[in-house]
Amino acid sequence: MKPRLLLSSIVIVGFLLRVLFINSSPPALYGDELTITLDVYSIVKTGHDQLGNFLPLTFHMSAGRPAGYVYGSIPLVAIFGPTAIGVRALSILSGIGIITLLYLLGRKLFSEKIGLLAAVIGAVSPWEISLSRGGFETHFALFLALLGTYLFVLARQKPLLYIFSALSFGLTLHTYLTYKVAILLFLPLLLWYQNGFKELVGKDKKYFLAGTIVFVILVGLSFSQTFLAGSENRFFNINIFSQSSIKDTIEQKINFERQITKLPQPLARFFYNKPVEYTKVFIENYSQNFSIDFLVLHGDRNPRHNMATVGEIYFVELVLIFIGLATFWYRQRRTIIFLVFWLLLAPIPTAIVDTPHALRSAFMLPSLIFLSAAGLVTVLNYRNKLLPMLVLLFFIIQFTFFIQKLYFLAPKEYSNFWSYPAKLASEMAANNKDRYDWVILSDRIDNIEFAYPTYAKIDPDIIISQNKKRTLLNSSEFKKFDNVYIGYIPESQIENFINLLEGSVLYVGSAEDGRFLNNPELIDGLDDLKALVLEKKNP
Structure with missing residues (x-):
């Protein structure tokens, strides 16, 4: 079967999984979806948000919100009205776009076959499907970030795409808070993967510099909204440095340890202090993003973010990731290093805020899928067909449990x-x-x-x-x-x-x-x- 026909089939299956029962599972709109709907509908009808502000870049209802998802939803709410499908349509379309981009980028990073397998894994991924079925800003941001990455890689052959890549990355910053940190950490890695700044500027100077200017303008606008317009008030209130419970615990621990230590006080201050304790909190939060509990067993414990309350990836994917790492380390080491560091950088903003979170850590997902696809192609090429059959069997079992809970149990059990x-x-x-x-x-x-x-x-x-x-x-x-x-x-x-x-x-x-x-x-x-x-x- 031709790759395009295969991709079309994968996209159709992915679309059906994301849109089936969308008005009843989830059974209602939660707080953020409701405020987004009201803001979008208000702009469609009046040009003002629900507080009366004309075409704002920050929406202040519900503790501040960047503008990306709201403006992206305007044509969809205009068509479907202030309804569940109206506010969730952009997220559903983002899911379809992500499946397609997984194929396109996987093909560029590895091969046609791995691109198709990445699209298959993305289409049936519990993490991806859950993100697609709610009006989640992070999902649109993930699509924009993946689009920016693909365009940047493609720009080696078509330099004009540097401008569109910069635009996509810049809009990502205006869509969801953790990407303001994640993208700024990710871009140097992407630049390294493309053989560095000097080579890019030397070959395609005008387009690369034009893209840089576009990105810098959008970054400046984004951070001005953060610090002047309050687009991230929620982040400032919930990060580990602002949470009073963490503050109090750390202060009590430091005071107690300084009081009972036998070290001289000047030396005690060196060992027992806030930087040391906050570093421990950060490392603990960060490491939990890679825990078996988060990735495979239970995932995000909030049923709103993880609708079937299953692991964010299938258990069989975890095995495939290690197979992919081992197999392609010697074949395409640079690509493997790129994907591993992508995976390691993605949860840093989440760790600053809290423990593992399916929305804030979503930028981990593409690298996990690409590594899984690399492992899967290795398994499929294995001479003994028993191993591929076992992988397929384990996948079908987990997928069946996931789907039945997503459609038939979760809407009632977690309706509140x-x-x-x-x-x-x-x-x-x-x-x-x-x-x-x-x-x-x-x-x-x-x-x-x-x-x-x-x-x-x-x-x-x-x-x-x-x-x-x-x-x-x-x-x-x-x-x-x-x-x-x-x-x-x-x-x-x-x-x-x-x-x-x-x-x-x-x-x-x-x-x-x-x-x-x-x-x-x-x-x-x-x-x-x-x-x-x-x-x-x-x-």
Whole structure:
């Protein structure tokens, strides 16, 4: 079969795995997806984000967000509306693009056969599929980074592509926070792989320098948004140097060790200090990205990032990686060194923030896939066909367990991780608002203030006005959408608040609110646990 026909078949299978049941698995939109949807829909309709800012480069709702995924989603939300497929379409397309780029780059790094095998592994990768099925900014960033890498390698033959490679890498920095560090670490490695700066500048000076200028401009713009516009406030709040729990633990440990040591105090300060302790935290976080637990057994423990809660790669891939390293070390040493250092550099930004994380560590994935493909081609070329059959058998077993959990168990078991109660409450409010004078949605329902405007497809102008100025009701502030009010009521005052309203009332709160209501009606979620409570008052 011709390579293009094979690639087309691989892409079709990959597309089906990513789009199948996309509106029900995951079962709802989680917080970041909701805020992205509202921002994109608002820009499509008004040219302003949901806070009223005109075409911003940083979106400030939800602790700051770079602009890449929002602007990339504009045509898709314009087509599909503020829906699950609308906000996830860019991630799905990124997955298809990544499968294609794995083939193209694998062909350049190794051979046609390894390129096709890399595409196959990418198409069925648990890590890749999970990234494709959520509206994850990191997935679009991974596509842009891989595109930039391929264009840079290809630019040896077509120098004009240096400019487009620089543009792709630059846009990556405007899409997801960890790539601001990862790409700056990766580019010197890529430059080395392409035989260095002097040779590139000597041969293709004008295009290379033009690309450098484009990249520097985009880097400067990105970091200006980081430090001046707050695009990475979330990063500044959660990195290991900012987390109060880590700070307190380190300070207590240092003080205790300095107090009990027999060393003179000037010497004790040399051994027991913050740089030493933070280095230990960093190394521990970093090394966990390569642990069996993260890569093979459980993966990211957050079911939102790892939807089937399985290892990020198949166990058989781990074996193939070592086979690939051993086989190609003597055949293509430079390429193997390039891929190994790519793998080693990728989790550095993650280690600064926290322990292994499928979103922040996603830049590891291409190098793992290429090394797996190198090992797989070695196995397939083995004379004894028993080994390839065993590899295929182990793969089919793991793939079957992964797929059944992804499609049929995870959507119910982990529905709360996707803010399903907020979707359920929003649908109840939208379906019943004409039957009641007042519909009150408690903000103790996680992400309800973003969920209701999204699922009800509220006019962005109304959303902007309510984000700028809340509506007072019984001396409390609410977001008001027609007769639907979203806000906070102290638990002990809920019943009194409802009684003060004239006319019929539907109150929808978190299941915990039921303790403070006279006639609570509990509603189950997809996991058969109590998700919401209703209180109805008729005039």
